[in-house]
Amino acid sequence: MRGGAQAHLIEADDGGFYVVKFRNNPQHRRILVNEWIASVFLRYLGILTPETQIVSLSSEFLRDNPEVSLQFGTKTVSIPPGWHFGSRYPGHPDRIAVYDFLPDALLQKVENLDHFAGTLVLDKWMGNADARQSIFLRAQLKEWNLNKTHPARKGFVAIMIDHGYVFDGPQWTFSDSPLQGLYFRPLVYRGVRSEESFEPWLSRVSTFPEEVMDEAWRQIPKEWLDGDEDELELLLTKLLRRRKNLPAYLRDSAKARTHPFPDWR
Numbered sequence: 001m002r003g004g005a006q007a008h009l010i011e012a013d014d015g016g017f018y019v020v021k022f023r024n025n026p027q028h029r030r031i032l033v034n035e036w037i038a039s040v041f042l043r044y045l046g047i048l049t050p051e052t053q054i055v056s057l058s059s060e061f062l063r064d065n066p067e068v069s070l071q072f073g074t075k076t077v078s079i080p081p082g083w084h085f086g087s088r089y090p091g092h093p094d095r096i097a098v099y100d101f102l103p104d105a106l107l108q109k110v111e112n113l114d115h116f117a118g119t120l121v122l123d124k125w126m127g128n129a130d131a132r133q134s135i136f137l138r139a140q141l142k143e144w145n146l147n148k149t150h151p152a153r154k155g156f157v158a159i160m161i162d163h164g165y166v167f168d169g170p171q172w173t174f175s176d177s178p179l180q181g182l183y184f185r186p187l188v189y190r191g192v193r194s195e196e197s198f199e200p201w202l203s204r205v206s207t208f209p210e211e212v213m214d215e216a217w218r219q220i221p222k223e224w225l226d227g228d229e230d231e232l233e234l235l236l237t238k239l240l241r242r243r244k245n246l247p248a249y250l251r252d253s254a255k256a257r258t259h260p261f262p263d264w265r
C-alpha cells in the first residue's frame, strides 16, 4: 500500500483482508500501539473506523511470501514472525472499491460527514500530529449502522484510518499545534459553528470510561511495547488529564489562519 509505514494487504485465515503494519515498519514500532488505542477509542465514540485485529505472521508464511518485506532505501528488510497490526479492508478487494479521496462534489454527499468533526475531537485529544485521513466507499448504509429507516439505501461512507501519528507518532508527546489533525478539505467541517457542533463527541470524551482505556491497553501485545510499558502508562494518565483542555484546542483551530471551519461565527 502507499504510505510511509509500507503496509501490505494480506488475506488472513479468518477470511478477511487486512492492511497490515509491521512491528519493524520504517516509522516506528510505537505506531502500532497508537493505531490500536485510537481505533478502540473511535469505536467507543461511535465513529466509523475499520475493524482491527492483531495479526500473526508465521515464519512459514514469511518464508513462502518473500515479497512481504520492507524497503529501507536500497535494502530489503524481512519481517519478524509474530504479532502485527491489521486494519480490515471493508470486503473483498477485488469486489469493493475503496477510495483515498473524493472530489468535493461527492464528498459533500458522504452520509456520515459529521464523523469528521467527531474525529477531530479525538485527534485533538490524542495529539494527532498528522492530517486526518479516511477512506471512502459506496455501501449499504445499514451495514455501517447509518440509516436504519431505509434499509436498502446506499451511499458514500467515510471510514477513518491511519492513526499512527496520534501521540506525536513515535515521540509519545503532545505538540498541540492548531492546524494538526485537520482533514485537508474544509468542506467536511461545514456546519461547525461553535464548540457545541462537536457534540456529542466532546461529552463522550469528557466522560470517557477508564475501563475502555484499560481494555485497549491490555490487548496490546508485549512485543509492541518492548520496555515502553511505564511510558505508556504515563502517557495515558496525561491523556485523561488533558480532556478538560479540549474546547480550548478546538477554539485554537477555529482561529487558525486557514479558517478550517468555514461556518464558525
Ligand SMILES: Nc1ncnc2c1ncn2[C@@H]1O[C@H](COP(=O)(O)OP(=O)(O)O)[C@@H](O)[C@H]1O
Pocket (backbone or CB within 6 Å): 001, 002, 003, 004, 005, 006, 007, 019, 050, 087, 088, 089, 090, 098, 100, 133, 135, 161, 162, 163, 164
Ligand atoms: N482498512 C483499510 N481498508 C482499505 N484500505 C486501507 C485500509 N487501511 C489503509 N488502507 C489503504 O492503505 C494506505 C496506507 O495505509 P495508512 O494507514 O494510511 O498507512 P501510512 O501510515 O503508511 O500512511 C491508505 O492510504 C489506504 O489507501
Ligand SMILES: [Mg+2]
Pocket (backbone or CB within 6 Å): 003, 004, 133, 162
Ligand atoms: Mg496514510
